[in-house]
Amino acid sequence: MEVAGGSSPRGGRLAAYxxxxxxxxxxxxxxxxxxxxxxxxxxxxIGGTSALLEVDGTPVR
Known part of the structure; x- marks a missing residue:
């Protein structure tokens, strides 16, 4: 899982995850x-399909 907008600081990214x-x-x-x-x-x-999903306001791809 990757939270879209990966430019956030590590702490913010971990909180979002x-x-x-x-x-x-x-x-x-x-x-x-x-x-x-x-x-x-x-x-x-090659790895299959990908999709964009929003979970509680956080975009996840």
Missing amino acids: GAVSFSLALCSDRELCDLMDTAAPMGAG
């Missing part, structure tokens, strides 16, 4: 599937 992780940990499998269904496709490559 923690908040996103906590928010996703509270989701059921069904809620996670529904959340992924709302993600905006970004592209595809």
Whole structure:
């Protein structure tokens, strides 16, 4: 997981990762599937597809 806008200082980035992780940990499998269904496709490559998702106001790609 990469929080979009990686130019933030390390502490802010870690706080954002923690908040996103906590928010996703509270989701059921069904809620996670529904959340992924709302993600905006970004592209595809050798490693598969990528998408942009917003979790509690934090963009995640």
